[in-house]
Amino acid sequence: MIRIKHLSKRYKTKNQEVQAVDNVSLDIAKGEIFGVIGYSGAGKSTFVRLINRLEEPTDGSILIHDKDITKMPSNQLREKRQKIGMIFQHFNLLWSRTVYDNIAFPLEIAGVPKSKRKEKVLELINLVGLAGKENAYPSQLSGGQKQRVGIARALANDPEVLLCDEATSALDPETTDDILDLLVSINKKLGLTIILITHEMNVIQKICHRVAVMENGKVVETGEVLDVFVKPTSKTTKRFVQQLNPLEHEKDNLAAFINDREDSEVVKLHFIGDRAKRALISEVAKTFDVEINILQGSVTPTQEGAYGTLFVELIGENSVLQETIDYMKNTGVEVEVLRNV
Structure with missing residues (x-):
């Protein structure tokens, strides 16, 4: 055109x-x-x-x-x-x-x-x-x-x-x-x-x-x-x-909300389009033996669909944490592991 x-x-x-x-x-x-x-x-x-x-x-x-x-x-x-x-x-x-x-x-x-x-x-x-x-x-x-x-x-x-x-x-x-x-x-x-x-x-x-x-x-x-x-x-x-979406640049401010434990991971999740409506946290809680601490989150609508950002802390055995993260990735949700928050 x-x-x-x-x-x-x-x-x-x-x-x-x-x-x-x-x-x-x-x-x-x-x-x-x-x-x-x-x-x-x-x-x-x-x-x-x-x-x-x-x-x-x-x-x-x-x-x-x-x-x-x-x-x-x-x-x-x-x-x-x-x-x-x-x-x-x-x-x-x-x-x-x-x-x-x-x-x-x-x-x-x-x-x-x-x-x-x-x-x-x-x-x-x-x-x-x-x-x-x-x-x-x-x-x-x-x-x-x-x-x-x-x-x-x-x-x-x-x-x-x-x-x-x-x-x-x-x-x-x-x-x-x-x-x-x-x-x-x-x-x-x-x-x-x-x-x-x-x-x-x-x-x-x-x-x-x-x-x-x-x-x-x-x-x-x-x-x-x-x-x-x-x-x-x-x-x-x-x-x-x-x-x-101020959460995109607030990794440095998350430390105050995180437990000082070695058996935890902090991850940032991106939900795009229809995945923004998915009850992923509920699925994970039912499927894996992990504690989930929701730190911050937001959903932003756009003309082409919504996208959400969610910071969560996962607490559990290392092997279970890895399985949980792999499961999240396989759902199509973008997962970023923030090991040094």
């Missing part, structure tokens, strides 16, 4: 050259919600603005349905942009226009007849949950309602791709969840490809299928959200994962 090859953006100032996006290559499948996450200054907002050429790339190519938009002349680009919707952190609404007129605006620009505009606008108002607000002005709306107007406006021309640049950063947590639920619903109903830029790992966790992590203009890690959560490789990704 979208193939990005060696994409770069450099800014030249009087005294220096800034590499905002540095040789990024990504493939994004049709119909997926693809997250791009990074801290401030990572280059993620510049990256998303390159996709619809609000920023002109210095190098590289962007292919959407095998058509390279970096080589399109201005007349073709204007037509292509109608199929690339975009929503922004601060809504970018026309404050002198009503909800209805804000949503109708891109249809007016595209020359859609008035009768068809009305039908489309009312359809979108219902889709984003703003029925009854047609004649309200942006100043009369909450932050979440303003973003719903922005989403409806971005969908007006039936885009193939929806770009979301920090679309929930200005919203409170409850409203953020509502907007994310709306994006998931739109993705499923319309089969729309969504590229979501954020600095919040909980946003990635909640709705994205895959994620790319950016740092200093480069993609330092990419993969399915569950894989990235369970086995982060870059330092930046590990910091983001820690925001949602």
